[in-house]
Amino acid sequence: MNFQKEIEKWYEIHKRDLPWRHTRDAYVIWLSEIILQQTRVEQGLPYFKRFLEAYPSVKDFAAADEQQVLKLWQGLGYYSRGRNMLFTAREVEKYHEGCFPVQYEELIKLKGIGEYTAAAISSFSSGEARAVLDGNVFRVLSRYFGIDTPINSSEGKKEFTALAQELLKGQNAMVYNQAIMEFGALQCKPKSPDCIVCPLQESCYALRHKRVNDLPVKLKKLVKRNRYFNYFILKQGEKILVNKRGEGDIWQHLYDFPLLETLSEHELFNQDLDQQIRNAYGKDVLIRSLMATKHVLTHQIIYVQFFALDNYIINFNSGADIKWVSRAELDELPQPKVIAGFINAKLTK
Known part of the structure; x- marks a missing residue:
């Protein structure tokens, strides 16, 4: 059985x-790949x-x-x-006169473009092998070749790269690359792949050896870090106080609300947190709990x-990037997903 031809035949149909x-x-291919x-x-x-509608050209x-x-990106x-x-x-x-590169060696130099993305853009745009x-x-x-080297190890990366490049020899890179990616997305799915109708079933190592659910192998992921964010909703008439997040942490340059981060979930409702809020916003501040949620990121769980604060006193560091905005202005600002969810759930226009 010709592995590559079977993949391409499947692709033409599905x-x-x-x-x-x-x-x-x-440029258009780059947009799709990054998104x-x-x-x-x-x-x-x-x-x-x-x-593409907002920015039809580079x-x-x-x-x-x-x-x-960032506003267009919000939610991704x-x-x-x-x-x-x-x-x-x-x-x-600036450096390519507005003409997006199509060669791998030029693409790999651009920020945010790694080996996979450079290979995809170069093969789909210029047919580079x-x-x-x-x-x-x-x-x-x-699964097909029965390789159990962890795919997220340096050894695995070398082994799979060499195999993938060998399989590409003599093929139309533009078609074959699209075909094998689509085959993995729709046919050879991570969970419950429909092996009964797979055109490669007779020669697939994983199916013949009952290892479909075991492959590919991945090294264990790092334990996620837990963080505890306490946001404060301060209003002044029709305006609300927002904070622009700085460098060096998640959600850089997005907007959220004044924040107090604590070390554990036990602090969310205890007297210690209450005292910290009063130290920051005045001893007579009134505190109302509005909503609690959990936000899961790749390496962190937030x-x-x-909290709504009334009768507060603002006393921020001079370096804090805060400002009062109307609800309409708030809707135009890029926000983390968890903030947008709170606004939609709890703040009315």
């Missing part, structure tokens, strides 16, 4: 009709359309304001991707509590 598959414009990183196609597609993107970009997570996109668009406009290796491809290769 491929999804996605807008970035109808172009060889490297779809660690994001399902169904979730990312509306964002892709909004970005020149338009390069002229964008960071706050506008990993906000550094949005900031990196703006930086890259400006670099392309660079094998793509995303989670879908790792899974297909691991336990969030929102």
Whole structure:
């Protein structure tokens, strides 16, 4: 059985009709690839359309304001991707005369573009023979060839890269790369793949050896860090106090509310937290609990509590980036998902 030809035959029948598959414009392909990183196609597609409508060319993107970009990105997570996109668009406009590179060696130099993304853009836009290796491809290769080297190890990366590049020889890189990625996404799925109808079932190592659920192998993930955020809602007439987050932590340059971070969940409702709030906002401040929720990130779990404060005194450090905004202005500011969820649930226009 010819592995590559079977994959491509399957692709011709089952491929999804996605807008970035109808172009060889490297800029459009770049948009799709960055937006779809660690994001399902169904979730990312509306964002892709909004970005392309707002910035139809890399020149338009390069002229964008960071706050506008982050607002468009809101809800996707990993906000550094949005900031990196703006930086890259400006670099392309400045150093490549607004023409997005199509060669791997040029693409890999751009911020936010790693080996996989550079291979995808170069192969889809110019047909360069660079094998793509995303989670879908790792899974297909691991199962079919019976490779149990952890895919998130340095040894695994080398082994799978060499195999993927060998399989690409003699193939149409543009078609084959798309085909194997789509095969992994729709056919050789992470959970409960439909092996009965798989065109590779007769020669698939994992199926023959009953190891479909065991492959691919991953090294154990790091334990997630727990954090405890206490947000304070301060109003002044029709305006609300917001805070712009700085460098060196999650959600850089997004807007949230004045925050007190505590060391454990036990502090959320105890007297110690009550005293900290009174020390910060005055001894006569009135504290009302509004909402509690949990927000899960890749490496962190954020336990969030929102409080309304009345009869407060503001006493912030001069370096704090805070300001009063109207509800309409608040809606225009880029916010972390957990903040947007609170606004939609608890704040009325």
